Amino acid sequence: MPDDQRIVIINGAVFDGSGAPAVPADVIVRGSVIESVVAGGGTETRPGDQVVDCAGLTVMPGLVDSHSHLTFPSALGHIDPSFNPPLDVSFFHHMPTPDEHLQIARRNALIMLDHGFTSVYSAGSLTPVPTEVFLRDQIAAGDTPGPRMRAASFERDNNPVQMGPDGPRPRETGPDAVRAFIAEQAAIGFDSVKLLLSNDDVFFEGGSMVTQYSPEEAAAAGEQARESGVWLNCHAQNPASIKLAVRGGFRSIYHCSYADAEAIDLLEEAKDSIFLSPAVGIMWANVHEGEEFGIDRAMAEHMG
Known part of the structure; x- marks a missing residue:
């Protein structure tokens, strides 16, 4: 995957490992780096984005x-x-x-x-x-x-x-x-x-x-x-x-x-x-x- 390509993970419940409960949010990854976590979701995607729909799933760190x-x-x-x-x-x-x-x-x-x-x-x-x-x-x-x-x-x-x-x-x-x-x-x-x-x-x-x-x-x-x-x-x-x-x-x-x-x-x-x-x-x-x-x-x- 190119270093500048974004992966946009949408509609998931994000568990961040801190002990707080999972919350609705989108996760944006660029290359191998998590660029941002957008609380509440609603991220606008761009041409070239790889979009992963995680509706009904939990998104968490490896x-x-x-x-x-x-x-x-x-x-x-x-x-x-x-x-x-x-x-x-x-x-x-x-x-x-x-x-x-x-x-x-x-x-x-x-x-x-x-x-x-x-x-x-x-x-x-x-x-x-x-x-x-x-x-x-x-x-x-x-x-x-x-x-x-x-x-x-x-x-x-x-x-x-x-x-x-x-x-x-x-x-x-x-x-x-x-x-x-x-x-x-x-x-x-x-x-x-x-x-x-x-x-x-x-x-x-x-x-x-x-x-x-x-x-x-x-x-x-x-x-x-x-x-x-x-x-x-x-x-x-x-x-x-x-x-x-x-x-x-x-x-x-x-x-x-x-x-x-x-x-x-x-x-x-x-x-x-x-x-x-x-x-x-x-x-x-x-x-x-x-x-x-x-x-x-x-x-x-x-x-x-």
């Missing part, structure tokens, strides 16, 4: 998914039963090829766009393959439909034992190892790097209360992220991990399900520099809506 996993196999309308931790993780035994995985991510991106999400901030890739980098660049180039996105690395858990095709092998930990990982992911092209500062009950009983990084490692992560020009994301369930994230300069903090008063105060103090995505829907679904997927009441309690 939604932003702050906790996106476009490389996960399941999405709205596409439930993959082989990716249902802790009950079934057989997906990892029949992994798609990189090209197939990119197609899964492209499908999920289109689903998000069709449901009104015009931006997504990744909460982590499923594998070390830079599928999200490829997807982000294809969307930006107009080669595939999808929301604007920030690509995130896979989730580093800081486990001193790493599983590989030949069995378990030692893995380096400590501040230098964390720095090296972040620098490597930045060089690959990710916008943000994801660390599992805490574990999770879905991996083993009581996992959410296990903190996986030391204060020195979290501080090194923040320093290296700033040096490499990337942001930091983290999975943080317990109070200690949340505090590490805030003090380490992490940009996006996920879950925080068991935050104590001190952690909540820290989050409040840092509210202008961090994004918090609690993802409470996951816990609600596991407790109340998971029975058809094998998560009955007893299993939900076992999962914490």
Whole structure:
């Protein structure tokens, strides 16, 4: 669309996201910029305008998914039963090829766009393959439909034992190892790097209360992220991990399900520099809506 062409959206109820109720108004867009919102409507159109009649519809800003996993196999309308931790993780035994995985991510991106999400901030890739980098660049180039996105690395858990095709092998930990990982992911092209500062009950009983990084490692992560020009994301369930994230300069903090008063105060103090995505829907679904997927009441309690 030419930069000077107007799109005139008429007869809709405009919801501006401020919390005020939707009101009748027209929206005028020029190029990629919202030029004006005309309360009450009645905009006079001009020759060459693209007119969109939204009678009976709501016009609103594009939604932003702050906790996106476009490389996960399941999405709205596409439930993959082989990716249902802790009950079934057989997906990892029949992994798609990189090209197939990119197609899964492209499908999920289109689903998000069709449901009104015009931006997504990744909460982590499923594998070390830079599928999200490829997807982000294809969307930006107009080669595939999808929301604007920030690509995130896979989730580093800081486990001193790493599983590989030949069995378990030692893995380096400590501040230098964390720095090296972040620098490597930045060089690959990710916008943000994801660390599992805490574990999770879905991996083993009581996992959410296990903190996986030391204060020195979290501080090194923040320093290296700033040096490499990337942001930091983290999975943080317990109070200690949340505090590490805030003090380490992490940009996006996920879950925080068991935050104590001190952690909540820290989050409040840092509210202008961090994004918090609690993802409470996951816990609600596991407790109340998971029975058809094998998560009955007893299993939900076992999962914490």
